[in-house]
Amino acid sequence: MNPFSYTRPHDVSTAVDELLAIEPNGNPAPAKFIAGGTNLIDLMKENVERPVKLVDINRLPLTTIEELEDGGLRLGALATNADTAYHPLVEQRYPLLSETILAGASAQLRNMATNGGNLFQRTRCYYFYDTSMPCNKRNTGPSEGPSGCGALGGYNRIHAILGTEASDGNVHCIATHPSDMAVALAALDATIRVTGPNGDRTIPIADFHRLPGDRPQQDNTLQHGEIVTAIDLPPKGFPDYHIYLKLRDRASYAFAIVSVAAALELDGDTITDARIALGGVAHMPWRKPEAEDLLIGKPATKETFALAAEALLESAQGYGHNTFKIELAKRAIVRALGQAAKLEPTE
Ligand SMILES: Cc1cc2nc3c(=O)[nH]c(=O)nc-3n(C[C@H](O)[C@H](O)[C@H](O)COP(=O)(O)OP(=O)(O)OC[C@H]3O[C@@H](n4cnc5c(N)ncnc54)[C@H](O)[C@@H]3O)c2cc1C
Ligand code: SF4
The missing domain is CATH 3.30.43.10 (Uridine Diphospho-n-acetylenolpyruvylglucosamine Reductase, domain 2)
Incomplete structure (x- = not known):
């Protein structure tokens, strides 16, 4: 060090x-x-x-968790993941978030990890951690080790299948964002509150993390010197129909291979609102509103869910060891939506 x-x-x-x-x-x-x-x-x-x-x-x-006038909830950036997951208002009104946080890391880690830090955690790509290997994300200059992407021609089982191409059609990084919490925040349409040298601003979670493009070094849209002060949850928490389905190599203490945060509103068996966010498949939590729109007004059936799954994975691209994730993600979406709608058991 x-x-x-x-x-x-x-x-x-x-x-x-x-x-x-x-x-x-x-x-x-x-x-x-x-x-x-x-x-x-x-x-x-x-x-x-x-x-x-x-x-x-x-x-x-920045540790408080407080109610907002609009009926939402503000999570302090320095509230720990444990304090957030077990907070009564989070458990009652945003159980999707609570369950998602508890699916991550271990009890000891969640006691230390903060909500702000969780958003900024860096990829678990093995080549990123190995400074002898080429890595475009790590490389910001000659002292950072060789440039290139070790994962593209290497062992890429945990890597991304969506959003990997830069605007010129080249692929510079296929890392995934490892956070579970960010996936639920994406499904819930959270807003990130930031302070910096130019004052305060808010960033919708959909605009906070970014795809690698031709600047994989940059994980998010924060400016240098900005600090996250809080995460705001809108009033709608989908407490009745939701699930965080995390598929991983071990039943606990492992990062997601594929995960799905699914939330529904139902009128009888008709879907009136739907959110689907994927983890483990891209450089940021993956949502596609057009896929969610396909569910609205339709009956909550496996056939309907399969339409959304196909739409979400439409542009997916495998890189060899990770190609299995495309089919896995489709099946996970169908299962998660079925569990969210209480059509099938959660375990
Ligand atoms: C063995 C292990 C297993 C894990 N498993 C999982 C898992 O399954 N799922 C999962 O989601 N996570 C997992 N994690 C990751 C863990 O959740 C993160 O390490 C943690 O959330 C980071 O929070 P922290 O407060 O410790 O951040 P730190 O390590 O203190 O900081 C991380 C980054 O965030 C920046 N930062 C922190 N707070 C702010 C802020 N308020 N504003 C601006 N920048 C800030 C720091 O500068 C730093 O760059 C695991 C970690 C370990 C070690
Ligand atoms: S996938 Fe991204 S983080 Fe991993 S080696 Fe390639 S450039 Fe680096």
């Missing part, structure tokens, strides 16, 4: 100033915020992240 300085501010604006502080040589310091540290410390130990300064944000007043 490289040497770094450490600071622990008590308010948000000081934290932003500390991150943006200029080094004596005039260059912006490669500083990082640190929250629970469950991802960043691992990356520093592996020499993948090499900040010269850590801005510890754990003393910032």
